[in-house]
Amino acid sequence: MVQKKGEYSDSELIRFFHEPEKSDYAFNLIVKRYQERLYWHIRKLLIDHDDTDDVLQDTFIKVWNGLKNFREDASLYTWLYRIATNEALSFLRKKKKRFLFPLIDVEHQLENKLEGDGYFNGDTIQKMLQKAILSLPERQRLVFNMRYFDEMKYDTMAEILKVSVGSLKASYHHAMKKVEKYLLNE
Amino acid sequence: MANKDKLSTKHTEDKKENPFLVPDGYFENFSARLQDKLSEHKPSEERSHDVRLKPYIYSTISIAAIFMLVLVFFRITDNNRGDTGLTNSEIAVVLEADVYDLEESYLIDNYAAYRETEELIHSNEADPRYKDEIIQYLLDEDVEMESIVNEL
Numbered sequence: 001m002v003q004k005k006g007e008y009s010d011s012e013l014i015r016f017f018h019e020p021e022k023s024d025y026a027f028n029l030i031v032k033r034y035q036e037r038l039y040w041h042i043r044k045l046l047i048d049h050d051d052t053d054d055v056l057q058d059t060f061i062k063v064w065n066g067l068k069n070f071r072e073d074a075s076l077y078t079w080l081y082r083i084a085t086n087e088a089l090s091f092l093r094k095k096k097k098r099f100l101f102p103l104i105d106v107e108h109q110l111e112n113k114l115e116g117d118g119y120f121n122g123d124t125i126q127k128m129l130q131k132a133i134l135s136l137p138e139r140q141r142l143v144f145n146m147r148y149f150d151e152m153k154y155d156t157m158a159e160i161l162k163v164s165v166g167s168l169k170a171s172y173h174h175a176m177k178k179v180e181k182y183l184l185n186e
Numbered sequence: 187m188a189n190k191d192k193l194s195t196k197h198t199e200d201k202k203e204n205p206f207l208v209p210d211g212y213f214e215n216f217s218a219r220l221q222d223k224l225s226e227h228k229p230s231e232e233r234s235h236d237v238r239l240k241p242y243i244y245s246t247i248s249i250a251a252i253f254m255l256v257l258v259f260f261r262i263t264d265n266n267r268g269d270t271g272l273t274n275s276e277i278a279v280v281l282e283a284d285v286y287d288l289e290e291s292y293l294i295d296n297y298a299a300y301r302e303t304e305e306l307i308h309s310n311e312a313d314p315r316y317k318d319e320i321i322q323y324l325l326d327e328d329v330e331m332e333s334i335v336n337e338l
Contacts, residue, residue, distance in 0.1 A: 031217050039213070043206055053212075060220050061227055122205025130205065149202060 007033075010076040017067050027067070030076070031060055038084045044145040045088045047110045047130075049119045055091050059084045074159060081160045089138065107134045132182035140175040147172050 008016070008029065016026035038059060043052040062083050070079060096106050111134050114120055114127060122130065133141055142161070146152045147168075154165045161168070324334045 028217055028221075031220060035216050036213055039208070039216075040204065040206075049206075049208060056216070057220055057223055061224060064224060064227075119207040119209070120205055121207050126205040149204075 011072065014067070014070060014072065014076060027064060030063070030067075030080075034077070034080050035060075038080060041081065041145070041150070042084055042088045044133075044149060045142065046091065047113050047117070047134075049117075051091065055087050056084070059087045062087065078156065078159045082162075085142065085160065089142070092138065110134055128183060128186055129179070132179040132186075135182055136175050136178055140171050140178070143168055143171040144175040144179065148176075 010030075013026045013030050013033075016022040017030075019026075035056070039052060039056050042055050042059070043049070046052050046055060059080075063080060066083070070076070074082075092106060111131055114130055114134075120127070120130075133144055136144060143157065146157050146160075147154075154168050157168050158165045321334060325331075
């Protein structure tokens with residue numbers, strides 16, 4: 001999907017991975033090809049760099065364990081995104097379970113992280129936009145990030161999230177309206 | 187992206203650039219750090235037999251411990267039972283309800299004592315001095331004469 005001229009295709013890398021003497025090399029190339037895209041996908045959901053780093057590593061460990069059974073029913077890119085999304089969402093859910101009192105919600109904690117994060121370089125408007133996105137329900141937040149920032153096609157999103165294009169369009173529309181309302185009220 | 191997909195608030199236009207940062211050299215070093223983590227992960231797969239066995243051992247020990255606790259609990263409860271075969275709490279309930287549901291074996295064992303008491307009472311009843319004593323007692327207690335005559 002993000003193959004450059006002279007580079008191996010995803011299918012070739014998967015084939016190499018199945019050859020024991022080449023599997024480490026092939027896996028390393030897959031990591032290098034997708035690490036940044038997956039990192040930013042996770043980071044937009046988790047906000048914090050350290051949390052994102054942990055989840056990205058867990059994602060690639062799952063990829064390493066699952067790649068031997070990967071039969072290319074979906075593209076490698078879609079499959080990786082799906083694993084990264086599931087890992088990020090389950091990380092958020094685990095975090096939510098740790099808080100017994102609903103007053104201390106995870107989204108509020110992420111908002112606070114945004115304020116004091118040394119790795120956030122955005123201006124006031126970007127900070128406001130991020131806060132508006134954090135006010136969305138989990139699923140809408142995910143869809144909004146994938147569509148608005150990554151400009152991902154609905155078909156690809158549908159394949160990754162295993163939901164219909166129609167429901168994704170509706171989710172994105174609702175998310176946009178909520179973000180606009182939030183920004184206008186600020 | 188179609189226009190309808192864009193936010194209509196004008197101050198967010200051109201704000202799609204990434205506002206987040208990563209530490210210097212993060213992506214350059216990520217692969218090496220991941221390899222380290224994977225190498226930690228791999229030996230654990232080789233001894234996966236032990237690891238898989240452990241949960242079963244732990245759950246078996248837990249079940250055994252619970253079973254032992256239940257046994258100990260019932261033993262302690264049994265120690266609270268007296269000669270009647272009832273626990274202290276059961277006796278309290280019986281006394282409170284004023285119900286004496288005595289076991290047959292208990293009645294048979296104590297029949298001799300019962301007979302002696304009955305005989306003593308009847309022998310006293312036959313004695314006119316005993317009757318006078320009762321009459322005197324009832325008069326002292328301000329019981330009406332008519333009631334005393336009816337009772338005797």
